[in-house]
Amino acid sequence: MAGVRISTPESPLRLEPLAPHHDTAGFDCGPKRHGPIITRYFREEALGHHALGICAATVTTDREVPARVAGFFTLSPVSVRVDASVLKTLGLAEAPYKQIGGYLLGRLGVDQRYKGEKLGPALVSVALSYAADDRRKVGGLFLAVDPKDPWLAHWYEGFGFTQVSSTGRMIRRLE
């Protein structure tokens, strides 16, 4: 079953902006680690934040049950203070401003029924590509993430993110 319901080489992920017809109440990241925090956010806050423009929430849905959300992520604009580690990570000699702008991959979650399908990595790739598209239209130098623990920081390193702040924030330059 793995890989069949959500994506195949012939049929990539079904991606949609979060909307009222999606079954937010049925989404569940499971009881482990940060699952309950992300589940609560998605059930109670994501749609409202999306409607207000605080973030844009994108969902990937089940092929056979289109209202069922298998995974989601949020993106929003963000700026970081320029320092040596930011310049180094972005490959810049200098920056014209004290703060520079990019995008934040704020929340990311995969429903526990879809574990093992590598949906998390697929959604990180989609977030990077959405941010790179926006960069061409409205500017923005990087995608940022705020990993909730060292294991997730290591996981994000695998996608090319580098820690640039004592808060743990990581960034990756957009192509």
Ligand SMILES: CC(C)(COP(=O)(O)OP(=O)(O)OC[C@H]1O[C@@H](n2cnc3c(N)ncnc32)[C@H](O)[C@@H]1OP(=O)(O)O)[C@@H](O)C(=O)NCCC(=O)NCCS
């Ligand atoms: C993090 C997450 C999006 C990864 O998605 P995924 O599709 O499972 O990604 P992968 O296939 O690369 O699997 C990662 C593996 O690490 C595990 N893992 C996930 N978060 C972990 C953590 N914080 N610490 C240790 N292991 C973790 C997963 O259980 C999985 O293990 P398995 O392959 O033995 O089942 C998903 O596990 C999830 O929704 N977690 C709950 C919400 C969350 O922590 N979001 C990130 C906030 S920054």
